[in-house]
Amino acid sequence: MIDKKLLDILACPLCKSPLIYDKSKQELICKADRIAFPIRDDIPVMLEDEARELTSDEIDALKK
Known part of the structure; x- marks a missing residue:
């Protein structure tokens, strides 16, 4: 689990x-770069x- 203070910086x-923390996938997501x-x-x-591109479904889910 990522510390909230670390995520803030x-x-x-x-x-x-x-960045957005996705706890279930253990990833930090950049919406701007997808x-x-x-x-x-x-x-x-x-x-x-090491980063992976987000799928269109994942991007759509972030918009909700």
């Missing part, structure tokens, strides 16, 4: 937008090469 390394960064062993992996 983390930003997307690509565009500097705020990518998700993995969290491994409670450590966010904020590398572009």
Whole structure:
């Protein structure tokens, strides 16, 4: 689980937008770039090469 204080200061390394924590998938999501960064062993992996693109369904779900 990501600490709320840590989540408040983390930003997307690509565009500097705020991130959304997805607890069920253990990912940090950047809506602006439509990518998700993995969290491994409670450590966010904020590398572009490790990020995955969000599907259109995932993007639509974020808009709700």
